[in-house]
Amino acid sequence: MPQETITLEVFRYRPEEDKQSTFQNYDVPYHEHWVVLDAINWIKDNVDGTLSYRWSCRMGVCGSCGMMINGEPKLTCAVFLKDYFPKVIRVEPLVNFPVERDLVIDMDGFMEKLKSVKPWIIRDDTDQMDQEYLQTPSQLAAYKDFSMCINCMLCYSACPVLDGDPEFIGPAALALAHRYNLDSRDKGNEQRQDIMGAEEGVWGCAFVGECTEVCPKNVNPAGAIQQAKIASTKAWYRSVLLPWGKR
Amino acid sequence: MSHLTKSNEAFWWSLFSAGGVMAALFVPVIIFVTGFVLPFMMGDDLESQYDRMQGLITMWPTRVALFGVIFLSFFHCAHRIRHILMDFGVRWAGVALLILCYGGAVAGTVVAGVVLARF
Ligand code: SF4
Ligand code: FES
Numbered sequence: 001m002p003q004e005t006i007t008l009e010v011f012r013y014r015p016e017e018d019k020q021s022t023f024q025n026y027d028v029p030y031h032e033h034w035v036v037l038d039a040i041n042w043i044k045d046n047v048d049g050t051l052s053y054r055w056s057c058r059m060g061v062c063g064s065c066g067m068m069i070n071g072e073p074k075l076t077c078a079v080f081l082k083d084y085f086p087k088v089i090r091v092e093p094l095v096n097f098p099v100e101r102d103l104v105i106d107m108d109g110f111m112e113k114l115k116s117v118k119p120w121i122i123r124d125d126t127d128q129m130d131q132e133y134l135q136t137p138s139q140l141a142a143y144k145d146f147s148m149c150i151n152c153m154l155c156y157s158a159c160p161v162l163d164g165d166p167e168f169i170g171p172a173a174l175a176l177a178h179r180y181n182l183d184s185r186d187k188g189n190e191q192r193q194d195i196m197g198a199e200e201g202v203w204g205c206a207f208v209g210e211c212t213e214v215c216p217k218n219v220n221p222a223g224a225i226q227q228a229k230i231a232s233t234k235a236w237y238r239s240v241l242l243p244w245g246k247r
Numbered sequence: 248m249s250h251l252t253k254s255n256e257a258f259w260w261s262l263f264s265a266g267g268v269m270a271a272l273f274v275p276v277i278i279f280v281t282g283f284v285l286p287f288m289m290g291d292d293l294e295s296q297y298d299r300m301q302g303l304i305t306m307w308p309t310r311v312a313l314f315g316v317i318f319l320s321f322f323h324c325a326h327r328i329r330h331i332l333m334d335f336g337v338r339w340a341g342v343a344l345l346i347l348c349y350g351g352a353v354a355g356t357v358v359a360g361v362v363l364a365r366f
Contacts, residue, residue, distance in 0.1 A: 194251060195251060197257065198251040198253060199251075199252035199254045201251075203254045203256040203260070229257075229260060232257055233260060233261050235257075236257030236258065237261070
């Protein structure tokens with residue numbers, strides 16, 4: 001039996017030669033156990049070495065292989081060709097980001113947003129940094145799910161708010177901020193409040209919930225943002241009713 | 248993301264959430280109790296039904312409770328409409344939209360208050 005093939009319709013953009021992006025079709029050998037990333041790697045190795053994209057772990061851990069597959073944000077190492085065969089698979093860069101080249105997006109804005117929420121454990125200057133800060137299993141459980149994010153940015157492509165307002169801090173970064181706010185070892189709540197409680201923070205969220213739908217790690221960013229809205233509301237009332245007190 | 252806009256959304260959102268609880272939980276219960284349970288329990292005499300229902304509503308705790316339910320439901324509704332309009336691109340209307348939506352809720356609240364107080 002001749003080798004069966006499947007067609008990938010791949011987004012191409014080479015800024016030094018193309019004025020506009022185009023789509024290029026590639027026929028790829030079809031194997032039931034191949035994921036979309038295998039097919040893209042096959043193209044790169046056998047047909048067109050100029051195709052640019054990001055990937056690393058091939059096992060849903062590094063978060064670098066996110067692309068739009070038939071219009072949906074997916075980890076390409078986690079979606080199988082067999083789920084689309086024999087139809088054409090359209091592969092595009094993640095939406096809501098500027099495209100650098102082919103399937104590679106510019107993630108500087110995302111990195112800046114991540115950094116802005118101070119996603120690390122904040123302690124007082126007086127704390128001893130060389131001592132251990134113990135945590136009970138239930139204190140760990142309070143934030144564990146929200147800490148599973150791999151920064152794949154699928155939720156940023158799924159979010160309809162980001163489509164209209166690129167300033168919105170976005171699901172992953174807000175969920176991560178909430179993860180640190182919930183951490184019993186952290187004292188950074190107050191420092192994060194300005195950004196969490198801003199229009200661009202939790203209040204930008206319209207609770208559509210698409211981020212939670214597409215998240216490959218079940219982080220539930222939409223849930224984290226809803227919880228953070230309650231925390232932000234308490235902080236707002238405290239700052240208005242007790243302006244002299246600590247927030 | 249270079250600048251942050253300070254937000255008072257927490258205030259509207261807290262009324263919205265409280266109103267959501269009212270609209271989803273208490274309003275159906277009120278409709279069920281006053282629309283079905285009580286009329287069936289009160290027998291066939293419509294005039295005495297009316298009197299007894301009026302007696303129930305004119306008790307001050309009932310008036311206050313009803314006022315709470317109606318006022319919060321209005322704000323829930325106003326917030327929802329404002330955000331739907333914003334999602335449809337009416338963001339530019341800014342403060343005008345705010346006044347229109349929450350102003351409507353305030354007007355509804357005042358009317359509800361007057362009606363309940365004079366009932
Ligand atoms: S929250 Fe989920 S979808 Fe968003 S970046 Fe993290 S792992 Fe990816
Ligand atoms: S290659 Fe690492 S998550 Fe897909």
